[in-house]
Amino acid sequence: MGVLVLYIREVDLKNFRNFTDYTIYLDKGTNIILGKNAVGKTNILExxxxxxxxxxxxxxRLSEIIKYDEDNFFIGIKAVRSSGEFTAQFGYAQDNKKQIKINGIEINKQSELLGNIYTILFLPEDLYIVKGNPQIRRNFIDEALLQIRPNYTYDLMRYYKVLKQRNNLLKNIAKKPSLRYTLDSWDEQIAAYGIKVATIRARFVETLSRAVADIHKNLSGGEELEIKYLVNFGNNIDMYRELLKSSVEKDITYGQTTIGPHRDDIKILLDGKAARTFASQGQQRTIALSLKLAEIKIIRDNIGESPVFLLDDVFSELDDDRKMCVMKNIKDIQSVITANDIHMDGSWNVIRLGVI
Structure with a gap:
């Protein structure tokens, strides 16, 4: 686990999107970035x-981030932790060369950035966690787990690697049936990694469901929210193996594995009904926001520090009561919020972009 950042104090940008050379100073509490469309508010969150x-x-593609007519970009962050100042830098040049430093020391892998600055991101399109396809919900769970359980990365990557190899074999078996005998070894591997991934996901969803219940009730004015993890291969490895064997004909026909955590889903129930079907768009957005707030609580409980909450255009479709409820929920953590305008009173750090 990396050094735990208490809050970000300063962000320096060079040739990053629309910013040539820009420094933004943040408070440890709520920071609201105001400005018209296309002035770069979301770019700061990015x-x-x-x-x-x-x-x-x-x-x-990192090359798309470089400011037009330039050949590199740079991000620098200065943050505060309990033991002193923490710095991180990310540079990228057009020739695909990266330079990443933590406290002035160059690191070789981007993955080494994880665990130094924890962030939770809320975007307007996050309502698709509720209304979109199962892949979006699986991605939400996996992204959350990658921050609080770094070792989960290995199991997830191994699972998808074996899944890809098994799918390739299924396609080849359709052309050359004599290869069928080689399926057993892949079934053993995919079952072993698959049961790990599903078990970790299921435990996280149980924790998430407990954490989000009170948050959503408070944010929505009393609605009951429940989250369930839906597996499609039973609850133990023996059942998983049997289902892989019983579905092999279908798998060969389709050229893909039809059983496993890559086909699982997360069921979101609002007052006992499927939120994907019965919730309004406003309710779906509130559910998505509640899930992000619950994720913050889980990180705080597991890591011992609060993540930085990045919210893009969160106020545009919330009524005043829900806006104030959101602000109350995040008052003890650092947040960076973008908005076109804000009609609420509060002791916040307001940064205006596009104002001379």
Whole structure:
């Protein structure tokens, strides 16, 4: 586990998106970035997220982040921890060369950034955690687990690697049936890693469901929220193996594995009904926000420190009561919030972009 950051004090940007050379100073509490559309509010959130996770939430191509007509970008963060100042830097050049430093010491892997600055991100499209397809919900759970259980990365990557190899074999068996005898060894591996992934996910969802219940009741004015993890291969490895064997004909026909945690889902119930079907868009957005707030609580309980909460345009579709409830829930942590305008009173650090 890396050094635990208490709060980010300063973010320096060079040739990052629309910023040529810009420094933003943050308070340890609530920071609200105000400005019209296209002035770069979300870009600031992206820079903090990138330096905490090693990747962007907007693009998989770092070259797209470089300011037009430039050939590199740089992000620097100065943060405060209990033992003193902490610094992190991320530089990227057009020739695909990266330079990442933590406290002035260069690191070789982007994954080494994890565990130094914990962040939770809320975007307007996060309502698709509720209304979207199962892959979006699985990604939400996996992203949360990668922060609080770094070893989960290994099991997840191994599972998907074996899954890809088994799927390739299934396609080859359709052309060459004599290869079928080799399936058993892949079934053993996929069952071993799959049961690990599903077990870790299921335990996390149980914790998440407990954490989110009170948060959502408070945020929504009394609605009951429950989260359940739905597996499609039983609850033990023997049942998993049997289902893999019984589905082999279908798997060969489709050229893909139809059983396993890559097909699991998370059921979200609002007052006992499926939120994906029965909740309004406003309710779905509130559920997504409640899930993010619950994730903060879980990180605090597991890590002992609060993550930085990054919220993009969170106020646009919330009524005043829910806005104030959100602000109350995040008053004890550092948050960076983007908005076009805000019509609430509070002792917040307000940063105005696009104002001379």
């Amino acid at each position: 820079s903090i997220y990138l330096l905490s996770r090693g990747r962007s939430f907007k693009t998989s």
